[in-house]
Amino acid sequence: MNSIRFQVHLAEEAIVQYANRIEAPLQRIGGALIAPSTMPITFWKIADVPWLDIPKPLIHGKQQFHYEAPLTAGMDLDCDLSLTKVEKKNGRQGVLFVYTHSLTCTCAGKRIVTVETVLISVGDK
Amino acid sequence: MMRKQITAAAIREYADLTGDQALIHLQDEAARQAGYPAPIAHGMYLMGLAQSIYLAEHPTHWIQSYSMKFHQPLIRGTMACFGYETCNDEIQVTITAEDEDGEVITKGIFSVKEGVCSP
Numbered sequence: 001m002n003s004i005r006f007q008v009h010l011a012e013e014a015i016v017q018y019a020n021r022i023e024a025p026l027q028r029i030g031g032a033l034i035a036p037s038t039m040p041i042t043f044w045k046i047a048d049v050p051w052l053d054i055p056k057p058l059i060h061g062k063q064q065f066h067y068e069a070p071l072t073a074g075m076d077l078d079c080d081l082s083l084t085k086v087e088k089k090n091g092r093q094g095v096l097f098v099y100t101h102s103l104t105c106t107c108a109g110k111r112i113v114t115v116e117t118v119l120i121s122v123g124d125k
Numbered sequence: 126m127m128r129k130q131i132t133a134a135a136i137r138e139y140a141d142l143t144g145d146q147a148l149i150h151l152q153d154e155a156a157r158q159a160g161y162p163a164p165i166a167h168g169m170y171l172m173g174l175a176q177s178i179y180l181a182e183h184p185t186h187w188i189q190s191y192s193m194k195f196h197q198p199l200i201r202g203t204m205a206c207f208g209y210e211t212c213n214d215e216i217q218v219t220i221t222a223e224d225e226d227g228e229v230i231t232k233g234i235f236s237v238k239e240g241v242c243s244p
Contacts, residue, residue, distance in 0.1 A: 025184055
């Protein structure tokens with residue numbers, strides 16, 4: 001299995017907590033609180049993803065967010081996360097594996113954000 | 126240019142909120158085993174801070190797209206320097222470590238739209 005589907009209810013309190021942690025100003029559009037652009041990265045965890053159940057630590061290589069519309073408090077999001085590519089590379093610390101993921105979040109059938117996350121396994125000597 | 130020291134407490138608080146409790150961020154021994162001299166900051170914490178520092182100065186902007194490449198880990202306790210440059214309607218951000226090497230930690234780029242308000 002290289003994809004999972006899950007739902008997220010985006011509560012205003014969760015936005016406030018995340019914004020406070022990354023020191024983001026609170027912003028509103030049409031009265032609704034906007035989630036910081038990087039917040040979708042909190043929608044899933046490595047432990048939730050079966051293909052990342054590996055004994056090596058993972059670090060970020062690249063990260064990208066593209067919004068069709070602001071992500072706002074109160075949205076019920078349908079999220080699809082998939083592993084799109086696995087590459088084996090030789091790095092300064094030895095062999096690395098590069099895992100590329102795509103996450104799409106839609107609300108009532110409308111795409112809100114597309115996220116690409118590239119994680120790299122480290123620690124191989 | 127904005128400077129911010131990335132402390133162990135800040136890394137711990139980010140880990141607690143996001144659930145990213147990977148030991149390379151939190152424990153000296155795990156970081157050493159992964160090849161780092163000390164625990165490293167979450168890349169997504171730095172990416173989040175970079176957008177926050179910009180938006181604090183531009184509160185009517187909304188970030189429509191944002192990408193970042195992570196070149197080097199930022200070691201716990203390091204002073205991070207956030208630099209911004211506008212180029213062809215996009216904003217380029219570079220985070221460097223304020224240490225003897227002055228290495229580039231990450232480079233990113235984002236595009237914005239007007240039209241939001243800050244309470």
